[in-house]
Amino acid sequence: MTNRERALNILHFKPVDRMPAVHFGYWPELLTEWAEQGKIPKELAEGNYDGSEKERELDRIIGWDFNWYRTVGSNNHLFPGFEAKPLETLPDGSVRMQNGDGVIERVKPGVTSIPSEDDYLLKDREAFETLYKPRMQYFPERVNVEYYKHFNETRPMDVPVGLHLGSVIGNIRNICTVIGMSYLIFDEDEDLFADIVDTYAEMQYKCAEAILETGAKFDFAHYWEDICFKNGPLLSPEVFDDICAKHYQKRNDLCHRYGIDIISLDCDGVTDKLLPTWVRTGVNTMFPIEIGVWGDQFGPAREKFGKDVLGVGGMDKTALRRDKEAVDCEIERLTRLSAEGGFIPCPDHRLMPGTKFELVQYYAEKIKEIKF
Numbered sequence: 001m002t003n004r005e006r007a008l009n010i011l012h013f014k015p016v017d018r019m020p021a022v023h024f025g026y027w028p029e030l031l032t033e034w035a036e037q038g039k040i041p042k043e044l045a046e047g048n049y050d051g052s053e054k055e056r057e058l059d060r061i062i063g064w065d066f067n068w069y070r071t072v073g074s075n076n077h078l079f080p081g082f083e084a085k086p087l088e089t090l091p092d093g094s095v096r097m098q099n100g101d102g103v104i105e106r107v108k109p110g111v112t113s114i115p116s117e118d119d120y121l122l123k124d125r126e127a128f129e130t131l132y133k134p135r136m137q138y139f140p141e142r143v144n145v146e147y148y149k150h151f152n153e154t155r156p157m158d159v160p161v162g163l164h165l166g167s168v169i170g171n172i173r174n175i176c177t178v179i180g181m182s183y184l185i186f187d188e189d190e191d192l193f194a195d196i197v198d199t200y201a202e203m204q205y206k207c208a209e210a211i212l213e214t215g216a217k218f219d220f221a222h223y224w225e226d227i228c229f230k231n232g233p234l235l236s237p238e239v240f241d242d243i244c245a246k247h248y249q250k251r252n253d254l255c256h257r258y259g260i261d262i263i264s265l266d267c268d269g270v271t272d273k274l275l276p277t278w279v280r281t282g283v284n285t286m287f288p289i290e291i292g293v294w295g296d297q298f299g300p301a302r303e304k305f306g307k308d309v310l311g312v313g314g315m316d317k318t319a320l321r322r323d324k325e326a327v328d329c330e331i332e333r334l335t336r337l338s339a340e341g342g343f344i345p346c347p348d349h350r351l352m353p354g355t356k357f358e359l360v361q362y363y364a365e366k367i368k369e370i371k372f
Helices: 003-011 028-036 053-062 125-136 145-149 170-185 192-212 237-257 275-281 298-308 317-321 324-338 357-367
Strands: 085-089 095-098 103-107 116-120 162-166 220-224 263-266 310-315 343-347
Touching (some): 125 192, 170 192, 298 324, 324 343
Parallel strands (some): 162 220, 310 343
């Protein structure tokens, strides 16, 4: 069987010969770390990204079958973006920067994590109408139609390939910031936040529609959201359902009309309060199912929704920083989750610095031993 056949069979509750060894990429700092340790050639640590030839070579060295995150899409963000520019250098050496979303960030030298947010531009109706709404409109140049007309001839057939649908709320959270989004939801202009979401969502729907109309075929569709944290959603489930559900429904119905029945969504944090909306509107696959202080989320979701919920992920990647005993414990747990079908183990996000190369090789080898 090809890895594409294995993955699609599992997610359709059909038999396979074995479990594929699937991953979700790496922090660049980890690849540099491994190169400095002599674990991988230095050239594989540079310019290594999802689906690249360098990543595929690293897969061969480690023993991975493939990176699940193989998606293509369109220019469905703000266009044109705001000018990214420095605004002020502070005494500690950090720089206040305006990014492409119009958010003012504080960037600290030598720090690669998400910058802190100082300010934002999308604060009221005037800012939306003049600065943002024009950047949220659909136009044909957002989609490379010629590329997709020939997509079926050039796409890899040995691994699953997905259509990236964009985001209903995650990108809006980036543009508004969490604080700004919270104010807008309860602003005196009660319709403003809904208008922002509606405008952005309609543009992304038209982008997906234009791609699918070319005849390009996909194994799954995918959203990126990141709208939760360790205590739950960043907005109330009621507001989320009221404002966002119709857009998931519309986009997922579009996918179903074109034969796409696996629709996955990436949301970090504790997602259980938003799952009812996603499942009801057609999102059926959790990926990468982050494990934090809250533990496993797939098992409880499967208990609640049954086979309506599929999963790719759910492997506590911190075990790969510890020892074989920790990895074996994870594999035992993942084997139990896999037994019901509809679930492919995968590290719950990109592998981070401190991950042990030999443990990753060991995990990739052992996960292939899961039989059905």
